[in-house]
Structures are given as structure tokens and as C-alpha cells.
Amino acid sequence: xxxxxxxxxxxxxxxxxxxxxxxxxxxxxxxxxxxxxxxxxxxxxxxxxxxxxxxxxxxxxxxxxxxxxxxxxxxxxxxxxxxxxxxxxxxxxxxxxxxxxxxxxxxxxxxxxxxxxxxxxxxxxxxxxxxxxxxxxxxxxxxxxxxxxxxxxxxxxxxxxxxxxxxxxxxxxxxxxxxxxxxxxxxxxxxxxxxxxxxxxxxxxxxxxxxxxxxxxxxxxxxxxxxxxxxxxxxxxxxxxxxxxxxxxxxxxxxxxxxxxxxxxxxxxxxxxxxxxxxxxxxxxxxxxxxxxxxxxxxxxxxxxxxxxxxxxxxxxxxxxxxxxxxxxxxxxxxxxxxxxxxxxxxxxxxxxxxxxxxxxxxxxxxxxxxxxxxxxxxxxxxxxxxxxxxxxxxxxxxxxxxxxxxxxxxxxxxxxxxxxxxxxxxxxxxxxxxxxxxxxxxxxxxxxxxxxxxxxxxxxxxxxxxxxxxxxxxxxxxxxxxxxxxxxxxxxxxxxxxxxxxxxxxxxxxxxxxxxxxxxxxxxxxxxxxxxxxxxxxxxxxxxxxxxxxxxxxxxxxxxxxxxxxxxxxxxxxxxxxxxxxxxxxxxxxxxxxxxxxxxxxxxxxxxxxxxxxxxxxxxxxxxxxxxxxxxxxxx
Amino acid sequence: xxxxxxxxxxxxxxxxxxxxxxxxxxxxxxxxxxxxxxxxxxxxxxxxxxxxxxxxxxxxxxxxxxxxxxxxxxxxxxxxxxxxxxxxxxxxxxxxxxxxxxxxxxxxx
Numbered sequence: 001x002x003x004x005x006x007x008x009x010x011x012x013x014x015x016x017x018x019x020x021x022x023x024x025x026x027x028x029x030x031x032x033x034x035x036x037x038x039x040x041x042x043x044x045x046x047x048x049x050x051x052x053x054x055x056x057x058x059x060x061x062x063x064x065x066x067x068x069x070x071x072x073x074x075x076x077x078x079x080x081x082x083x084x085x086x087x088x089x090x091x092x093x094x095x096x097x098x099x100x101x102x103x104x105x106x107x108x109x110x111x112x113x114x115x116x117x118x119x120x121x122x123x124x125x126x127x128x129x130x131x132x133x134x135x136x137x138x139x140x141x142x143x144x145x146x147x148x149x150x151x152x153x154x155x156x157x158x159x160x161x162x163x164x165x166x167x168x169x170x171x172x173x174x175x176x177x178x179x180x181x182x183x184x185x186x187x188x189x190x191x192x193x194x195x196x197x198x199x200x201x202x203x204x205x206x207x208x209x210x211x212x213x214x215x216x217x218x219x220x221x222x223x224x225x226x227x228x229x230x231x232x233x234x235x236x237x238x239x240x241x242x243x244x245x246x247x248x249x250x251x252x253x254x255x256x257x258x259x260x261x262x263x264x265x266x267x268x269x270x271x272x273x274x275x276x277x278x279x280x281x282x283x284x285x286x287x288x289x290x291x292x293x294x295x296x297x298x299x300x301x302x303x304x305x306x307x308x309x310x311x312x313x314x315x316x317x318x319x320x321x322x323x324x325x326x327x328x329x330x331x332x333x334x335x336x337x338x339x340x341x342x343x344x345x346x347x348x349x350x351x352x353x354x355x356x357x358x359x360x361x362x363x364x365x366x367x368x369x370x371x372x373x374x375x376x377x378x379x380x381x382x383x384x385x386x387x388x389x390x391x392x393x394x395x396x397x398x399x400x401x402x403x404x405x406x407x408x409x410x411x412x413x414x415x416x417x418x419x420x421x422x423x424x425x426x427x428x429x430x431x432x433x434x435x436x437x438x439x440x441x442x443x444x445x446x447x448x449x450x451x452x453x454x455x456x457x458x459x460x461x462x463x464x465x466x467x468x469x470x471x472x473x474x475x476x477x478x479x480x481x482x483x484x485x486x487x488x489x490x491x492x493x494x495x496x497x498x499x500x501x502x503x504x505x506x507x508x509x510x511x512x513x514x515x516x517x518x519x520x521x522x523x524x525x526x527x528x529x530x531x532x533x534x535x536x537x538x539x540x541x542x543x544x545x546x547x548x549x550x551x552x553x554x555x556x557x558x559x560x561x562x563x564x565x566x567x568x569x570x571x572x573x574x575x576x577x578x579x580x581x582x583x584x585x586x587x588x589x590x591x592x593x594x595x596x597x598x599x600x601x602x603x604x605x606x607x608x609x610x611x612x613x614x615x616x617x618x619x620x621x622x623x624x625x626x627x628x629x630x631x632x633x634x635x636x637x
Numbered sequence: 638x639x640x641x642x643x644x645x646x647x648x649x650x651x652x653x654x655x656x657x658x659x660x661x662x663x664x665x666x667x668x669x670x671x672x673x674x675x676x677x678x679x680x681x682x683x684x685x686x687x688x689x690x691x692x693x694x695x696x697x698x699x700x701x702x703x704x705x706x707x708x709x710x711x712x713x714x715x716x717x718x719x720x721x722x723x724x725x726x727x728x729x730x731x732x733x734x735x736x737x738x739x740x741x742x743x744x745x746x
Binding site: 611612613614615618619622 | 655658659660662738739741742
């Protein structure tokens with residue numbers, strides 16, 4: 001079965017080609033069938049492969065399709081690596097991706113048929129790129145998918161490209177990603193230089209004998225790539241702006257594809273990171289800083305999608321913290337649970353926006369609980385999951401990362417758990433302001449309020465179920481020994497980092513006493529509950545409607561990071577561009593135009609010779625003949 | 638007679654022809670001047686052929702004889718050309734009611 005793995009990315013590619021090439025001829029129904037059907041088929045194939053690979057003792061399989069690049073000693077095959085990690089990602093991508101596709105058929109129904117098909121072709125291409133990314137058996141194939149998701153995010157964020165602001169958001173995402181990609185690319189070159197190969201197994205087997213400095217350079221550059229793709233400090237600002245795209249796209253970017261690419265890449269190359277403690281510390285600190293910064297910004301945002309966007313950035317920070325402290329299983333676990341609850345939250349937000357006729361400001365909502373019962377309940381489940389309240393999924397994955405962080409340094413834990421408090425607070429602020437209290441929109445909107453059609457609510461319900469139960473895949477040892485199903489499943493991939501406890505987590509809870517671990521869990525749950533109750537009691541009756549003041553204003557303006565980047569990077573570059581435009585217009589253009597003008601002037605003068613008088617022509621001919629004679633007679637010899 | 642005299646005569650005739658073409662406006666006179674130039678060249682051809690015969694005629698009795706015959710061909714072709722040229726002038730007269738070549742300045746456009 002694993003040999004058929006090429007079907008998984010090929011199916012969305014076929015979907016992309018069909019919907020893209022025949023967008024003018026396909027009806028919306030047919031487009032939806034192709035778009036969703038291909039992803040569903042890919043999901044089924046992934047499930048079959050999963051059934052094979054999950055058996056104990058299943059070996060990782062490398063499926064070589066053809067020779068991709070072969071230059072001198074360097075040979076890069078186009079090969080797929082099928083192991084526990086990549087198959088898990090296949091399931092997340094195709095599974096959540098399918099639900100988002102299904103949701104989109106209804107959400108995007110107001111678009112014209114060709115635009116509708118364009119949207120689905122982009123979605124399929126997005127899934128295809130992401131599948132390529134996780135399946136590649138070497139860094140180059142991974143990089144192709146990496147670039148592919150960057151391109152698709154650009155296309156989809158700028159889907160409504162007629163709006164200039166949306167177009168700018170798309171460009172911002174593309175450029176920010178490009179900065180990170182450069183780091184990744186240099187890392188690949190360094191690998192080729194040092195190891196003569198980009199194949200995962202070869203690089204990882206040769207790595208232990210290499211100088212730590214060199215490895216640190218490689219891992220740092222890979223991490224630069226990851227900060228771009230996975231929206232970490234300093235390249236995170238594109239993700240909140242990416243809200244310009246249609247809401248299901250946000251869900252796809254935030255949950256199933258794109259932002260998890262960085263996590264996957266680092267988890268995949270964990271061998272390199274384990275050898276470079278400096279980079280690990282950097283990863284952990286950046287992740288923690290991002291988690292905290294984004295959580296503080298999310299406290300004061302009033303756009304329903306912006307809050308969710310910053311919460312994604314914050315949760316990604318947690319995942320990087322997990323990677324940085326060596327809790328690879330924890331990070332991947334959090335990717336999975338986050339995929340479920342974040343897709344749920346975004347699709348729920350989409351349902352709200354749909355019902356509100358495009359309104360995204362939570363200050364103009366309120367009391368939607370009655371009008372949108374399914375959306376409201378599923379959204380609430382998502383909020384509980386992300387806030388980390390047991391027994392919902394977010395609690396287990398977050399707690400695994402936090403306890404691993406405590407094992408590394410209590411400071412990590414303290415900041416992480418404070419961020420968890422903030423997370424619970426802003427998520428329930430969002431929930432309370434949107435769904436509780438009384439309606440604050442216009443009268444028309446109130447009449448328009450309606451629950452979304454089944455194509456939208458069914459994905460919500462499925463995701464809500466997953467968000468509730470997915471946590472039981474990773475029950476920590478302290479609750480039930482050897483019940484961490486995900487850890488056992490992933491253990492072959494992270495075999496070399498096992499140090500007891502949860503497989504694949506170094507410094508995991510096993511080193512802590514049981515009491516300490518229960519204590520840590522209790523603290524984080526207590527803080528999450530406090531955050532929840534404070535937010536609900538504060539915002540359900542009296543939501544924050546006015547403009548923020550004081551420190552709140554700084555948070556509402558995102559710590560002025562965008563302004564800071566504008567001042568130190570965009571503005572000087574703009575000035576340089578202005579100067580170059582001036583130079584181009586006045587110097588280069590002047591030279592070019594001067595040549596043209598000279599020729600024009602010369603020919604205008606020469607034209608006067610053509611008088612139309614036959615005698616004149618004859619005279620010139622005679623003069624010419626005489627000149628030729630003279631040349632012949634006197635000069636040639 | 639030395640070849641120089643023939644050359645001078647031919648050059649003089651040619652220059653008269655050129656001067657005539659350049660200065661006159663009457664199409665028929667220009668045409669005559671063109672003929673003059675043509676025949677100046679013919680004369681030169683005959684003269685050189687005779688000179689060659691004088692130089693090597695004793696060894697090669699046939700020397701230079703082909704040029705003498707060739708001149709006849711040229712004269713036949715020239716006669717044909719005259720007929721075409723005169724026909725052109727007649728057509729020009731019909732169109733412009735004049736044979737002044739300065740009326741033919743439409744080449745400019």
C-alpha cells in the first residue's frame with residue numbers, strides 16, 4: 001500500500017488541473033464534486049497507508065518515483081518517505097483539508113462559477129503542495145512543497161485581488177515567506193556542501209560527526225525558514241494580515257497546511273537540532289516570546305478573525321517551545337489538536353461572518369447564541385479546547401509541552417503557563433462578546449441572522465468532536481501508564497530521543513516526580529479556568545465597546561510592530577526605490593531617449609535631401625560615382 | 638592613331654552627356670544625352686578592341702573581334718531601349734501636357 005503513496009499528492013493535483021483548466025465550462029456542483037472528491041480520495045488512500053504503517057514494527061518506506069536532479073556526485077531523487085510522522089501529517093492535511101473543502105462549497109456559493117472553480121483549483125494546489133512537503137524524502141522535495149504553499153497562500157490571500165488592501169496582504173505574506181525561504185535555501189546549500197546529499201537519512205547519519213558550529217549554522221538557517229512559514233518572531237506579521245483571504249482559506253492556512261510546515265520540518269530534522277543545543281535554546285526562546293507577544297496582542301483585537309490569527313501565532317509559539325525543549329511528540333501532538341480546534345474556530349468564525357453578512361467586528365455582534373445554536377456550541381467547544389481545560393484536546397497537548405518545558409527550565413514553564421492564562425482569557429472574551437449578551441448590530445442584520453446550511457455545520461460538528469476527543473490519543477503517563485497512543489505510534493521516528501516517559505520527548509515528565517507533574521497540571525488548569533471565568537463574567541454583560549486607552553492601545557495596535565518594520569525596513573527601501581526611480585528617469589532614460597532623439601533629428605535633416613527633383617537625384621548619383629572613382633584611384637592603393 | 642585621342646573623345650562625349658542630363662529639363666534632350674553617354678562608352682569599347690588587335694593581331698588574328706560584334710548587339714538593345722524611353726515620354730506628355738522632368742517630383746511621396 002505504501003507504494004501507492006504517490007496517489008495522495010497526485011489526486012489533488014489532478015483536481016487542481018481539472019478545476020483550473022476547465023473553470024469556464026464546469027458548473028459549481030461539478031467543481032465542488034471534483035475539488036472535494038479528490039481530497040476525500042486522498043484521505044482514503046492516506047487512511048489505508050496509515051492502517052499499514054501503524055502496525056508495530058512497520059518500517060519507513062522510501063518510494064522513489066524518478067531521478068529528479070543528477071549532477072556529478074549529487075543525486076536528488078524524486079522520492080517520498082512514508083513513515084509514522086509523514087503519514088500522521090497526511091491524515092491531518094487531507095482530513096481537515098477535506099472538511100474545509102466541504103465547508104467552502106457552501107461558504108463560497110455566491111461566487112461566479114469560473115471564480116468558484118479558480119478558488120477550488122487553488123485549494124487543491126495548496127493541499128497538493130503541502131502533501132509534497134510532508135512526503136518528500138529529501139530537503140529539496142520538501143523545499144518544492146515549501147515554495148508551493150507559499151505561492152498558494154499568496155494566490156488565496158489575494159483571492160479577492162480587486163481589493164487593493166487584500167492584494168497588499170497577499171504580497172506581504174509572499175515577501176515575508178520569501179525572506180524565510182532564503183534561509184532555508186542557504187541551509188540546503190550548506191548541507192550539499194558538507195554532506196554531499198540532501199536526503200534525510202543520509203544527512204542525519206552523517207550529522208553526528210560534523211562540527212557543531214557548522215550544524216548550528218544549518219539549523220539556525222532552517223529555523224529562519226521556519227519562522228517565515230510558521231509565523232514566528234520576527235516574520236510573523238504576515239499571518240494576521242492573511243485574514244484578507246476567504247475564511248475557509250484562513251482555516252486551511254492555520255490548521256491543515258502552511259503554518260505547520262515549519263513545525264514538521266524541524267520535527268523531521270530533529271536529529272540535527274538535538275546536536276545543536278544553542279539552536280534549540282533559540283527555538284524555545286523565540287517560540288515562547290512569540291507565544292506571549294501574540295497572546296497579548298490578541299487581548300485587544302476586535303476583529304473576530306484577527307483574534308484567531310494571533311491565537312494561531314501564539315499556539316505556534318507553543319509548538320516551537322516544544323520543539324526547542326526536545327518535546328517533539330508534544331509539538332506534533334499540539335499540531336494535530338491545534339489543527340482540529342483551530343479549523344473549527346475559523347470555520348465557526350466563517351459561519352458567524354456569513355450570518356452577519358460580512359461583518360467581522362465583534363463589537364457589532366453579541367447574543368448570537370440564539371440565532372446560531374450549532375455554530376455557538378461548536379465554537380464554545382473549540383474555545384474550551386484551545387484554552388486547555390481538561391478533558392478537551394488542547395489540555396493534553398499543551399500540558400505535554402509545558403511539562404517538558406518545566407523539565408528544561410521553570411522560567412519557560414512560568415511564561416508558558418501565563419500565556420495559557422491569556423489564551424483562555426482572550427478566547428472567552430471573543431466567545432462572550434460574540435455569542436453572549438444582546439445583539440448590537442443593525443436591525444437589518446438581526447433579521448438576516450440564520451444558522452448556516454448543513455455543508456457548513458457538518459464540518460463544524462465533525463471538527464468539534466475531534467477537538468473534544470483527540471486529546472485522548474496522548475494521555476500522559478502520570479494519568480495512565482503507557483496510554484500515550486500518539487507517542488507510541490511516533491516512537492520509531494523519534495526513537496533516538498527517547499529518554500523514558502513519553503516516547504519522543506526528551507526531558508519529559510518522567511524526570512519529574514508524579515506530585516510535581518500533577519501540580520503543574522493543576523496550576524495550568526486553574527489558570528485556564530480563572531482566565532475563562534474572568535473573561536466570561538466581564539464580557540458577557542458589558543462588552544468592551546470603546547476604543548482602548550493607555551497600554552491597551554499599544555496592544556490593540558499590535559505593539560506597533562508593523563509601524564516599526566515600516567520605519568526601519570519599508571521606509572528606507574521606499575526611499576531607495578524613489579531615488580532609483582529618479583536615477584532611472586533622469587540618467588538612464590535620458591541616455592536612451594537622447595540616442596533616439598539624435599537619430600530622429602539626424603534623419604529629419606537627411607530627409608531634406610529627398611527633394612523629388614529627378615535632376616537632384618542624378619546629380620547625387622554622379623557625385624557618388626565620382627567619389628567612388630576617386631576612392632578607387634587614390635585611396636585603395 | 639594613338640588610343641589617347643579616342644579616350645579623350647569618349648570622355649568628352651560622356652561628360653557632355655552627364656552635363657546635359659544634369660542641367661536640362663526637357664525630357665527628350667535628357668534622353669538624347671543619355672544616348673550620348675551610352676555611345677561614348679560604345680566608342681571606347683571599339684577603340685580598345687582595335688588597340689588590342691594592333692598589339693597582338695599578328696599572333697592572334699582573331700583578337701578583339703568579339704568586341705566589334707558585341708557593339709552591334711549593344712546598338713540593337715539601345716534601339717529597343719529608345720523605343721521604350723520614347724513611349725515613356727509620350728505617356729508623360731499625355732499625363733502632364735509637358736515634357737519638363739521637374740513636373741515629375743512626385744517620387745518624394
